[in-house]
Amino acid sequence: MVNKLGRKLLIPLEGQPLDIQGFEQPRELLNRIPEDLTSLLDLVQRPVVSASQFSRAQLLQLARLASRYETQPQHSVRPLTGKILVSAFYEPSTRTRLSFESAWHRLGGDIMSITDPASTGIAKGESLFDIGEMLNHYSDLVVLRDSNENAVYEMLESLRIPIVNGGNGTDEHPTQAMADIYALLKWRPALCDASIDSGQRIRFAIIGVPGVMRTVRSLLILMSQFAPAFEEVVIITDEAEPFAAGQREELESAGLCFRISDDMQKELPQLDVIYINTIAWLGDDYQELGSRYGLSAASPLKAGAAILHPLARGAELARDLDGTEHNWYFAQARGAVFMRMALLSTILKTFA
């Protein structure tokens, strides 16, 4: 069927299998990670501002819980019934806002959503401190995205309910990094094990700028909890200094081993995982950095290599990769719902 614009009308076939990487792997995580919910108790009623708040044990238990939600959705008992989420997004978002809201809905809770700060007292000069004080009375948890990296800390000063950082300027995006780690664990479940064979160690590349990309910054912090699994982390960039002051040293002291390269084509055949991102929020707007690097089905990718991308994508990630074995970015976005369910139910201690 063709419409008046001459475009084909694509109608999904009923019963067509879901063709997405990582669909079966959650079961393997359930088998590999022994359940020990005690490590999660430290997260109960706590704010989540930085990826550095999470231990390896907590990440594994959250991944296990996410796997449970992903594989057994019919067993959800809607533990957040009667609980209210304020979803405050003062900067555009597709995945973070909607996957948090989807997670909260799937757990049975209700949502008040702010997508435009001008619809709140901020338009009249009200402070985030005062808004935080109000939210204590109206809700049980807040997710905040703001292009100002201090916003989450300003709201924290008056909040007595937990807040989750949904991305603060160029600083951090901890729950995106949790979704990234969940995808990585599904791609290579051996990463869950206490020790890893040398043959299983990963050459991981980041096409991006760790110093100013919040997704990359948080991901590297979480990767440092799994440092022995990474043979090296190659930063592919043409920026002269891609790290923020002290960032590389801190990550290296946590065990990650970095190399910087500007030659993507030369690196690709040796890489097991390629994390690509071009968007960085700088001030009140976003910029595309490193967009001269692009991946497509014609790129010289190693067999079995996984591509991760926090999305939204631009020209750097061609759609002809979507139907290939390298597409782990859709699994990454899909798994974010279950990882956020795991985190939310942990913070509100309804995970047992």
Ligand code: CP
């Ligand atoms: N990954 C991510 O933060 O996407 P959104 O901007 O759509 O939330």
